[in-house]
Amino acid sequence: MASISDRRYTRRDTVLFILCLGLSILTLFAPASWGQGIADTLRRTVLAPLVWLQTRAEEGRTSRTRFRAVVAQRDSAAYVAQFLPSLRAENERLRQLLKLSNRLNANYIPAEVLHQPHATDGRTLLLSAGSRRGVAPFNPVLAPEGLIGVVLSVTPHSSVAMTWSHPEFRVSGYTVGGNALGVVAPSADVRAAEGSLELRGVPYRDSVPLGTLVLSSGLGGVFPKGIPVGTVIGTLREEAGWERVYRLRAAANPGSAAHVLILVGNRPPDLARAFPSDSQLEAMRQDSIARVLRADSIAHAARAARAARRDSLARSSPILGGTPATSGLPPRQDSTP
Amino acid sequence: MSPQRVSRAQLTLVMLVLLVLQFYLRPRFGNARLSPDFLLIALMLFAMRSGPGAGALAGFLVGMIEDALTPARFGAGLLAHTLVGYFAAWSRAVFFADNMLVNAGFVAVGLWFRDLVVLMTSGTQGAQLLTELTVYSPLQALTTAAFALLVLVTFRSWFSIRLDA
Numbered sequence: 001m002a003s004i005s006d007r008r009y010t011r012r013d014t015v016l017f018i019l020c021l022g023l024s025i026l027t028l029f030a031p032a033s034w035g036q037g038i039a040d041t042l043r044r045t046v047l048a049p050l051v052w053l054q055t056r057a058e059e060g061r062t063s064r065t066r067f068r069a070v071v072a073q074r075d076s077a078a079y080v081a082q083f084l085p086s087l088r089a090e091n092e093r094l095r096q097l098l099k100l101s102n103r104l105n106a107n108y109i110p111a112e113v114l115h116q117p118h119a120t121d122g123r124t125l126l127l128s129a130g131s132r133r134g135v136a137p138f139n140p141v142l143a144p145e146g147l148i149g150v151v152l153s154v155t156p157h158s159s160v161a162m163t164w165s166h167p168e169f170r171v172s173g174y175t176v177g178g179n180a181l182g183v184v185a186p187s188a189d190v191r192a193a194e195g196s197l198e199l200r201g202v203p204y205r206d207s208v209p210l211g212t213l214v215l216s217s218g219l220g221g222v223f224p225k226g227i228p229v230g231t232v233i234g235t236l237r238e239e240a241g242w243e244r245v246y247r248l249r250a251a252a253n254p255g256s257a258a259h260v261l262i263l264v265g266n267r268p269p270d271l272a273r274a275f276p277s278d279s280q281l282e283a284m285r286q287d288s289i290a291r292v293l294r295a296d297s298i299a300h301a302a303r304a305a306r307a308a309r310r311d312s313l314a315r316s317s318p319i320l321g322g323t324p325a326t327s328g329l330p331p332r333q334d335s336t337p
Numbered sequence: 338m339s340p341q342r343v344s345r346a347q348l349t350l351v352m353l354v355l356l357v358l359q360f361y362l363r364p365r366f367g368n369a370r371l372s373p374d375f376l377l378i379a380l381m382l383f384a385m386r387s388g389p390g391a392g393a394l395a396g397f398l399v400g401m402i403e404d405a406l407t408p409a410r411f412g413a414g415l416l417a418h419t420l421v422g423y424f425a426a427w428s429r430a431v432f433f434a435d436n437m438l439v440n441a442g443f444v445a446v447g448l449w450f451r452d453l454v455v456l457m458t459s460g461t462q463g464a465q466l467l468t469e470l471t472v473y474s475p476l477q478a479l480t481t482a483a484f485a486l487l488v489l490v491t492f493r494s495w496f497s498i499r500l501d502a
Contacts (some may be wrong), residue, residue: 013426016390020397026406028412028458033402034413050360051406057364079412115369117477119452119469120409120459167460208371249355307463 028078036109036153044155051114051158055128058112062258106224107265108142109133113257114158122255123166123264124247125149130157138222140263146228146251146275147171147216159262163254164197164229172219173199173229179205181217187236187247197230197248204242208232215272224263226272228252347495349388351488355379370473374448374485378403380418381444381485382496385424396422410459417454421447437489445482449474 027035043051101325111129115121129135131154139151141161149163165186173184180202187196199214212232218225229249237245359375366372380399384392388476400418425447432439452474456466489496 013388013390013393015422016465017393017419020393020423021416024397024400024412024416024419026412028410028416030412032411040413047402047405050356050402054360054364057361061365061367114406116403116407117363117369117372117374118403118409119367119370119456120413120461121407123409123459126406163380180495205452225359250457282454308358 035096039160040153040155043158048155048157051126051128054114055065055112058114058128058258062112086173106263106267106271107134108261108263109135111135111159111262112258113254113260115255119156122310123163124152125161125163125254125257127151127159127260127262128157128159130155134264135159135262136264140227140267142227142261143252143257143259145231145253146253148254148257150222151262161260161262165169165254171229171294172217173214175232176206176213176215182246184214184248197250198236199230199232199246199248200243202246203242204238204244207244208246210234213251218270221267224267225270226232226286227277228275235267241265344495347492348383351495352379352383355488370479371476373481374477375482375484377418377421377448377481378485378488380422381447382440384422384487385429385440385443387426389423389426391420392422392426394422396420396425398463413455413458416458416481417451420454421451424450427476430433437486441482441486441488444485445478445494448478452477473482 011120015146044215061216111127114128116126116128125141125148127135127141135151135154137151137154138154139226141163147164149161149166149169152160152162156162164171164184167186167188169186171184172181174181182199182201184197184199199208202208210232214229216223216227216229228251230250232246233240234247235244236247239245245265267328355375355378363369363375368502376399378419380395381393383395387395396418397415399422400415403414403418407414425443428443431442449470453470456469461469
């Protein structure tokens, strides 16, 4: 038989459990803005030191990774440099091509993604930049491959981005050919694997071939025009002859993004040039190779000319053990008897 | 200072160390979905040495931290961690919870159950739900349980206390 103290203990536990459970369920079904407000307040106050700590850790990890990558690149380049100097220059050029930040004609803020060990981590991302650095709600978030999402809420030192995998995410998109316009949303198909998007609202008469790139259209004023959203990989369904819904493979993966760029200030009208297509990149690469080869051949010719000059001087100078030039005339003979 | 008070202080110290590890060491592991969840280890170790009420309250607080940092669906983490904390405290009475391997096993089960509740309440469906529950969650449960075992071995004597005694 339980004693009085045991019964009190059990009652207290039950009351605490029911209280916590009730509050949890209340917040779960409360309006999203309430939860957002609580989360922002917590991040701004109690959790600020922890977010700061994680930001430092993330920077430390990426700095170490970058350092290792740079050392590896240097070693590779040094090895290759012994054989083909042009390859090193080409690699450098390619690395430059991949730097999205150099191509963006807009104001942006780089931020680190502070991933959490939660199963829903990819839906919203905690970013290391906040309102102190100019981030505001509805700023687009980009990766070098394409669109990641949009800033949802901001605190002075951090912000939360809603990624394209969030069920409430929408972006107006169009195909590169310009023949189809629709709304891109995360796939609601239960068979769809993680990372699947769909292009909805495409008129039935507008068929889109597989492999077509879908870009943001700029409608709505949140996302600038021309950001890659995904590539068409199939038809998901057809709505009774009036609409086709296409499945897209997303251009950028929020789950693996370590760094992102947040567009701030006035949005540029078109960002398509910041994301060159594969063929354009190939053309730029070929152009780079041709230029490097030309530079190499000129340098080679210059080296050969210098060597020839040195050789010629060595042969003609008596000081260096050579014989003076004879100007092609036979040696003069003494004609005195 | 009484032994009980010393033990509580030591336990608090371990919890603080786990909190710091969560935000300073875990980001350095790379993949966030596979790296150990130190906050969950702290919750499980605390709840299994406390009463169900204290376990539920600790779970509520941990859930609030998780939801504030990953607000995909605010309240999902609160509910999941509250349940995990409560059941972890009750499980001590059912199982032989002084065994370190059993403790580590509880941590693994707790993490998987937490993910199940979070995914279900945040509306995840289909292939993604299946992938999360059959691939990522078990792998993270294994890494988390391994670290929990490491913590238990390192602080074996400190974790021999029962807070509700």
